[in-house]
Amino acid sequence: MSTTPTGTQDPPAATAAPGVLESRLTPGTSLDTFARDFWGREALLTRRAGDFSDLFPAAAVDELVSRRGLRTPFLRVAKNGATLPDASFTSPAGVGATIGDQADDTALWREFADGATLVLQALHRTWAPVGDLTAVLGAELGHPVQANAYVTPPQNRGFDAHYDVHDVFVLQTEGTKRWIVHRPVHPDPLRDQPWTDHRDAVAEAAAAEPYLDTVLAPGDVLYLPRGWLHAAEAQGEVSVHLTLGVHTWTRYALAEQLMRAALAELRDDPWMRASLPLGVAGPDEEAAPVRERLAAALTGADPAPHFHRTRRAQARPAPLGPLAQLDAVNGLAPGTPVRLRGALEARLEGRRLVTRVGWLDFPEADLPALARLLAGEVRTAGDLGLACAGRLLRAGVVVPAAR
Incomplete structure (x- = not known):
């Protein structure tokens, strides 16, 4: 069984790095090295990357669950590889807060004591230090970043082997967790290509020899490109880890922006807006000239306005008082x-x-x-x-x- 992948890096005692990626997530691996050898290609395990207590201390879990009035979908609960229905851990909160989708701390405690993993979703919106980190990291990478926290009781697993449709940085903050990682069965999945589309292949790959079988301790960081299979299990104590999800822009997304720009131009072409001939049996007669005009529109299309408009919609600006x-x-x-x-x-x-x-x-x-x-x-x-x-x-x- 493999225990040390080729992507493992132990950082030196002191690292001077200009950005969040190098200084906090991958010390010992330069930005250029990460971009060339790991980004979207290979897993990277960095031992003792740093102290993350300033980002999300253990006390933050109790604060969010019991005092902040969290509502779904900012909270999920998983047990035995499945997500529990929201109604099992939410309820109204009395006078002035009667909406029924609020976190019920008593119900959450009972589920947690029974082995459930608490998933604090979109933590970049509910915990300021995490929000500050994701904003800076997203600007550095050029791809939007979101954050979840996973709180797992001892000897329990929240989810079975699966892959994500975004890259992740796993930051272990409390306790230890065993991670079993396999190479992709469907490399570089798009947002609408979830692991459930390849359930049988995922199960078969998960039963084979892993690429990585290791235990993360506080301060360790694991980078996994989208599509890499993984499952994690807490060890002898409560485990808390942050997952920074990088929602990568792809060439396919750029193609979508080009197509939108081309179609917007063709809306102003009277010939394209005209009806197909009466009694048309199929597209054969009209496909060739339509294809020709579409190709010409694509050649001259400028994807930048659509690209930037979409990018602006994928994140929020910094807080405003x-x-x-x-x-x-x-x-x-x-x-x-x-x-x-x-x-x-x-x-x-x-x-x-x-x-x-x-x-x-x-x-x-x-x-x-x-x-x-x-x-x-x-x-x-x-x-x-x-x-x-x-x-x-x-x-x-x-x-x-x-x-």
């Missing part, structure tokens, strides 16, 4: 420091500033200052122009910056 924002608007002065709000996916397209929170058109005179703002510099309202800065503050595009 309405009270602090109102104070900044009311106290706006030439010396007020402001900065671009994080994770906006902001772009200048001509005189239009396009962001995740909408778009604004600006006069030519404002464009140089806006370009400096987009470069990440802290600017003063006077540098941007008071009128411009006020518009950006009210639109939620810039936020007050520390002096």
Whole structure:
């Protein structure tokens, strides 16, 4: 049985790295090495990558489950390889909180004590340190990142062998967990190609010799490209791990953007909008000229607008505090420091500033200052122009910056 894959790396005692990937997830493996040898290709196990207690301490589990009013789908429960129905661990919470899809901490405790795994989903939306990490990591990778936490009681497994349709970084934060990993039966699955489409092949592969059979301890990180089979079981104590899911852009997705752009152009072609001949029996007579026009439209298609629009929709901008924002608007002065709000996916397209929170058109005179703002510099309202800065503050595009 294999216990040490070729992708295992032990980082040196001290690692100076510029980004989250190198400094926290894969110390000892440079960004260039990761991109060349592992990204989307091979599993990578990094021992003692770091201390993740600042991201998600054990106490955070109790805080979220018992005090934060979590609602489905921010919470799942799995046992014996299957997901339990929501009604088995949710209930209303009394006066002022009568909606019935809220976490019931008593029911969750009973399920957990009986061997169930608690899955805290979309943790990047409910726990700030994790949200901060995923935002930075997503910007570094160029692919959106989400986070779940898996809390498994001793000697239990939440899910049977399966694969994910996104890449994952597994960060062990508490306890230990045995991971059994096999190579893909369906490499690089798309979002609509889940493991259940290959259930028999997955079961057969899971019964064979694994690529990796190892126990993760706190501080260890395991990277698995999408499609890699895995199953995990807690050992002699409660296991908590974070899974950072990287929802990769693919060439297929780019092809979809090209096709959308081409079809949008063909909508303005009267010949394409015309009806097929009366009594047509099939597409044979019309397919050739349609194919020719479609190919021409694809050749000239610009996928960028559709690509960026879709990308902007796949994540949220950095948090915005309405009270602090109102104070900044009311106290706006030439010396007020402001900065671009994080994770906006902001772009200048001509005189239009396009962001995740909408778009604004600006006069030519404002464009140089806006370009400096987009470069990440802290600017003063006077540098941007008071009128411009006020518009950006009210639109939620810039936020007050520390002096």
